Amino acid sequence: MLMKIDANAFMPMEMPVMTETHEEERLMLNEIYELLAQEPLDAELIDTKLDALLHHTEVHFERENRNMLIIEFRPYPVHKDEHDMALSAMKAVINQWKLNRNLKVLRAYLETELPAWLQQHIATMDMITARFLKMYQDKGGELDFS
Ligand SMILES: [Fe+2]
Numbered sequence: 001m002l003m004k005i006d007a008n009a010f011m012p013m014e015m016p017v018m019t020e021t022h023e024e025e026r027l028m029l030n031e032i033y034e035l036l037a038q039e040p041l042d043a044e045l046i047d048t049k050l051d052a053l054l055h056h057t058e059v060h061f062e063r064e065n066r067n068m069l070i071i072e073f074r075p076y077p078v079h080k081d082e083h084d085m086a087l088s089a090m091k092a093v094i095n096q097w098k099l100n101r102n103l104k105v106l107r108a109y110l111e112t113e114l115p116a117w118l119q120q121h122i123a124t125m126d127m128i129t130a131r132f133l134k135m136y137q138d139k140g141g142e143l144d145f146s
Pocket of ligand 1: 079
């Protein structure tokens with residue numbers, strides 16, 4: 001069965017730029033799911049797409065972290081912690097996959113664990129963060145989503 005993350009799976013944010021970033025990752029994941037269901041498997045191409053996903057996620061988290069610091073957001077350490085843990089999990093799974101080519105483990109992570117994490121993180125940490133970033137911006141504050 002081909003896995004797909006639905007278009008409405010991730011809660012929209014009060015900061016459209018954050019919604020766009022999450023949407024990009026949803027599309028990247030859906031593209032990877034197609035590669036994971038292919039036979040024969042193109043492991044090299046999967047590696048490339050996984051590296052791109054990791055890079056995108058790093059930039060995504062850094063941008064949120066940076067803007068939380070700009071607005072001196074109190075829950076910053078908690079939110080950043082979730083990012084750090086998710087990122088090290090992603091790195092570990094990708095490295096393992098490159099070493100052992102265990103498709104079952106990779107699929108369990110990409111198709112179950114990661115989307116569940118994203119959905120939950122977006123609906124909690126990101127939702128409240130976006131709300132405070134928007135309030136800061138509405139009061140004339142400058143954010144940095146470069
Ligand atoms: Fe986040």
